[in-house]
Amino acid sequence: MGLRGESVQLVNCGTEPYALEGYPEVLLLDEAGGPLEATVAHGAAGITTGAPNVDAPPQRVVVAPGRAAYVPMVWRNLVTDSGAVATEGRVMEVVPRPGAPRLRLRLTRPVDLGTTGRLGIGPWQEVSR
Template sequence: MSSDGGAVTNQTTTVRDVGPGKTVRGTVRAGELPPAAPRVTQAKVLEVTTVPASEAPAEPGTCPASGIRVSADKGDAAMGLRVVGLHLDNCGKRDYTVDGYPLLELLDDDLDPVDGIEILDGSGDITTGAGPDEPPRPVTLKPGESATAGLVWRNTTEAGTAVNVPHVRVRAKAGADPVTVTPHLDLGTTGKLGVRPWEKAER
């Protein structure tokens, strides 16, 4: 922020492996600013989202012991329709096969399950405007290959209490190690989340 408290820029930083009762110190960097930007003199933490270290997405350029890296992108929003991509990278040394849909658990700020949301196979009941889903089928990834899936919802708010889901625990398939991502799903009062099946990503 500038000296008068005005916002100059926003940055997102991941602080990894903070032990219980421990403090980690770091530096906030404003990044590249336009020439006319006011001088940055202070910083403010707007939001903190935490996940268990054992379920945190792997850092870019690293590969978990499982050989599989799961992450979520920042998503896309248009006219109330929300889409967040899930990414599955085979960074290991063996082929890896998924079949159908990623397995999801919706979690609140305390990492407790969020009830009352129907997780749908496919996005057809959410929208037809984003194109049809590919049919679920086995996808085998060779080392270095990737697959994508998607979370699709509308943030419509009508009667009732709007539901926000900060965390999603993702398993690439049954038995896979869980990874908790933080897409902050603003589900409104729709009570529905559509999940697109895994499909091989184009190189």
């Protein structure tokens, strides 16, 4: 069925609390760093059901120094058109909140969207102790 799930974690390495609210800005890039034709949507609609973390309502999360927050993600590696090139993200750019620097993450495993071109993300959530 090709269902995949992963998360991106932000660790506060500073000395002050770091406030996050809602969803980060996420962009998928190919191996060469070029942008992919992919839709990043809030929630799991159209990808799967029963993904409570991805479909959770957004809330304000304040990350204390040394603590972390994460964004859950879900997608399907599904090929619906054998003539189309499958989408595979190898790099992800994340802007945690408006005005924050864009962070570039080289992924250890690809975000292999197949030909669906759709990635569902949830809102920022606290990492449980």
